[in-house]
Amino acid sequence: MVKSAPVVKSVLRKIASILLLLLAVLVLNSVLIYAAPGDPVEALVGEMGGATPELIAELRATYGLDRPLWQQIGVYLGNVVQGDLGHSLYYDQPVTTLIASRIGPTLLLITTALFSAIIVGTILGVFSAQRRNSTLSHFVTVLSLAGFSAPVFWIGIMLILLLSVSFPIFPISGMTSSDGTTSTLGYAMDVAHHLVLPALTLGLIYLAFYSRLARTSMIEVLEADYIRTARAKGLSRRSVVYKHALRNAILPIVTFAGLQFGQVISGAVLVETVFAWPGLGTLAFDSILRRDTPTLLGILFFSSLMVVVMNLLTDLLYRRIDPRIKTS
Amino acid sequence: MTQNLLSVQDLEISFRTVAGEVQVVRDLSFELAQGEVLGIVGESGCGKSITALSLLGLVPNPPGRVSKGRILLEGEDIVTASERRLRQIRGNDISMVFQEPMTSLNPVYSVGEQIAETARAHFNSSRSEAWERAIEMLQLVGIPSPERRAHEFPHQLSGGMRQRVMIAIALVCEPKVLIADEPTTALDVTVQAQIFDLFRDLQHKIGAAIILITHDIGVVAQMTDRVIVMYAGRKIEEGPVSAFITDPRHPYTRGLVNCIPRLSLDPSDDPEPLFEIPGVVPSPSDLSLPRCAFAPRCRNAFALCLEKSPPLLPVAEGRAAACWLETEKPG
Ligand SMILES: Nc1ncnc2c1ncn2[C@@H]1O[C@H](COP(=O)(O)OP(=O)(O)OP(=O)(O)O)[C@@H](O)[C@H]1O
Numbered sequence: 001m002v003k004s005a006p007v008v009k010s011v012l013r014k015i016a017s018i019l020l021l022l023l024a025v026l027v028l029n030s031v032l033i034y035a036a037p038g039d040p041v042e043a044l045v046g047e048m049g050g051a052t053p054e055l056i057a058e059l060r061a062t063y064g065l066d067r068p069l070w071q072q073i074g075v076y077l078g079n080v081v082q083g084d085l086g087h088s089l090y091y092d093q094p095v096t097t098l099i100a101s102r103i104g105p106t107l108l109l110i111t112t113a114l115f116s117a118i119i120v121g122t123i124l125g126v127f128s129a130q131r132r133n134s135t136l137s138h139f140v141t142v143l144s145l146a147g148f149s150a151p152v153f154w155i156g157i158m159l160i161l162l163l164s165v166s167f168p169i170f171p172i173s174g175m176t177s178s179d180g181t182t183s184t185l186g187y188a189m190d191v192a193h194h195l196v197l198p199a200l201t202l203g204l205i206y207l208a209f210y211s212r213l214a215r216t217s218m219i220e221v222l223e224a225d226y227i228r229t230a231r232a233k234g235l236s237r238r239s240v241v242y243k244h245a246l247r248n249a250i251l252p253i254v255t256f257a258g259l260q261f262g263q264v265i266s267g268a269v270l271v272e273t274v275f276a277w278p279g280l281g282t283l284a285f286d287s288i289l290r291r292d293t294p295t296l297l298g299i300l301f302f303s304s305l306m307v308v309v310m311n312l313l314t315d316l317l318y319r320r321i322d323p324r325i326k327t328s
Numbered sequence: 329m330t331q332n333l334l335s336v337q338d339l340e341i342s343f344r345t346v347a348g349e350v351q352v353v354r355d356l357s358f359e360l361a362q363g364e365v366l367g368i369v370g371e372s373g374c375g376k377s378i379t380a381l382s383l384l385g386l387v388p389n390p391p392g393r394v395s396k397g398r399i400l401l402e403g404e405d406i407v408t409a410s411e412r413r414l415r416q417i418r419g420n421d422i423s424m425v426f427q428e429p430m431t432s433l434n435p436v437y438s439v440g441e442q443i444a445e446t447a448r449a450h451f452n453s454s455r456s457e458a459w460e461r462a463i464e465m466l467q468l469v470g471i472p473s474p475e476r477r478a479h480e481f482p483h484q485l486s487g488g489m490r491q492r493v494m495i496a497i498a499l500v501c502e503p504k505v506l507i508a509d510e511p512t513t514a515l516d517v518t519v520q521a522q523i524f525d526l527f528r529d530l531q532h533k534i535g536a537a538i539i540l541i542t543h544d545i546g547v548v549a550q551m552t553d554r555v556i557v558m559y560a561g562r563k564i565e566e567g568p569v570s571a572f573i574t575d576p577r578h579p580y581t582r583g584l585v586n587c588i589p590r591l592s593l594d595p596s597d598d599p600e601p602l603f604e605i606p607g608v609v610p611s612p613s614d615l616s617l618p619r620c621a622f623a624p625r626c627r628n629a630f631a632l633c634l635e636k637s638p639p640l641l642p643v644a645e646g647r648a649a650a651c652w653l654e655t656e657k658p659g
């Protein structure tokens with residue numbers, strides 16, 4: 001019997017805790033960033049090559065930077081609660097517009113990297129779990145060691161050196177070439193071509209992680225009593241491995257995918273910067289340099305929102321795969 | 329002589345361990361006739377479960393393997409059968425109910441599906457026919473409102489209910505041989521009695537031969553026709569159940585039977601397996617010594633017992649025992 005009341009209650013409780021969490025993140029971020037030394041006018045003036053004290057004071061007043069810190073924070077929080085993330089000082093655009101224009105490339109990069117890592121990792125792990133002494137199995141072990149010990153930056157730069165400098169197969173940076181291809185397909189191919197190296201750089205760590213996780217999980221599940229039952233029933237090998245074992249083995253993978261989404265976003269900042277990928281990561285990086293506080297805060301807030309949404313999605317997925325969650 | 333349903337001949341099962349290859353089952357032979365209930369008793373670790381698994385071709389390999397002998401199902405050798413052929417036999421000709429009802433069902437599929445897929449694997453039935461069959465089986469094993477229960481998942485059922493589901497899975501293809509490996513060990517006493525009632529019931533209805541592995545002498549007395557006693561991987565006594573209870577020959581069997589203060593006809597009166605024979609089970613690697621494996625624990629041991637392992641010899645009509653007392657006088 002499906003009892004809906006407890007499910008609704010647990011979802012409501014979840015949403016409430018999410019809102020609280022987002023609020024806490026927001027407050028903490030704005031306090032930290034507003035309290036950091038330096039302000040956008042200083043950075044602006046630096047770029048302009050100097051300005052009169054009067055102009056500086058005027059700029060400060062326009063942006064409300066002459067008010068006490070706690071007032072600035074209060075105004076900002078009030079605006080965010082009403083759905084207004086503020087105005088970028090550098091780009092002279094609403095922060096939401098700015099984020100909207102950059103979110104596509106970032107999501108493309110993150111989802112490509114994470115999903116390929118999960119899918120390829122799971123396939124590698126599942127196959128190597130079945131042949132524990134095969135070459136593939138040893139490859140997975142080596143791969144995961146390498147993935148854990150080599151920093152992203154290093155992998156990225158090595159990939160650039162190898163695949164776009166020594167062997168110019170892939171472009172060094174950016175998301176599109178400037179040769180002005182017009183057809184949609186041509187554009188998509190162009191973007192895909194540019195996407196390979198950054199996605200590979202970002203995905204490799206996770207590929208290492210997920211292949212290892214899938215392997216361990218699959219090995220454990222294959223030893224379970226219910227797998228012996230499945231074999232004792234006379235089911236085909238395919239049914240035993242892919243129906244009975246795999247569905248149980250991917251449960252920890254789904255859990256980790258949800259947990260790691262935040263980590264992937266911060267990884268994306270590095271990778272986007274290395275490859276000049278026009279996403280939120282480069283925007284965040286530039287905003288830090290330019291002391292563009294509203295933009296930076298907006299990106300941070302938006303990232304936490306993405307993490308939360310992703311967690312909710314994985315939670316729902318998990319419920320679909322594992323019936324034990326629904327009732328307990 | 330008519331061909332028996334199942335004939336196990338000189339079975340030896342070995343495991344590769346750090347200490348080299350050890351034989352966990354040796355020289356094991358027994359016959360099972362159509363419709364017969366055969367009990368296998370013996371202490372923990374004596375090789376009951378691994379013997380049962382070998383009948384399905386499921387000895388975990390590596391590290392284990394059947395290193396000698398034949399297992400003939402209606403004349404066909406299971407030891408040398410192809411994996412493809414084994415899949416046809418498993419669940420269809422020979423099926424098994426395991427010791428661990430709590431973990432033997434897959435947590436992510438409904439119990440109805442887990443019964444139905446077994447039917448689909450062996451018969452050319454459609455999904456809906458197999459589902460109907462699953463519901464029928466749930467009804468047969470005494471699960472109330474089977475249409476609803478079929479949609480439930482293992483975690484929603486009690487241990488006793490799960491074991492009923494396991495029995496339904498085992499019986500859905502009406503096997504010739506049903507192996508029940510301590511099917512009630514993990515369950516509480518009243519549920520144990522219900523499960524055995526169910527077995528007795530189903531035996532009449534389906535007519536499968538049953539191999540019942542148990543610790544519980546009360547259950548043996550009630551359920552079985554014939555008994556095999558195993559000790560340290562060997563068969564040490566065999567005979568009809570009445571003789572086993574009233575006139576056990578091997579000192580180990582005598583220990584087992586005498587451990588029961590009062591032989592009750594209700595298995596629920598004897599919840600604990602009462603193996604209070606002093607001493608410990610020998611480790612398989614001790615067994616290479618040329619002596620009776622039971623000697624270190626045997627009150628009747630004499631010189632010969634420490635020199636040679638006693639052969640299994642007939643002691644009466646349809647009975648056999650492996651003890652020097654039967655053939656030699658202590659000198
Ligand atoms: N995977 C394995 N690797 C090594 N040895 C094993 C393995 N499985 C079983 N054995 C050995 O085989 C012997 C028989 O085990 P088995 O499970 O058949 O005992 P059992 O009679 O069923 O005991 P219980 O009453 O506890 O179920 C034991 O000595 C055990 O150590």
Ligand code: SF4
Binds near residue numbers: 578622627630651
């Ligand atoms: S052979 Fe000897 S040691 Fe073994 S059971 Fe008989 S009397 Fe005891």
Ligand SMILES: [Mg+2]
Binds near residue numbers: 376377427509
């Ligand atoms: Mg056992």
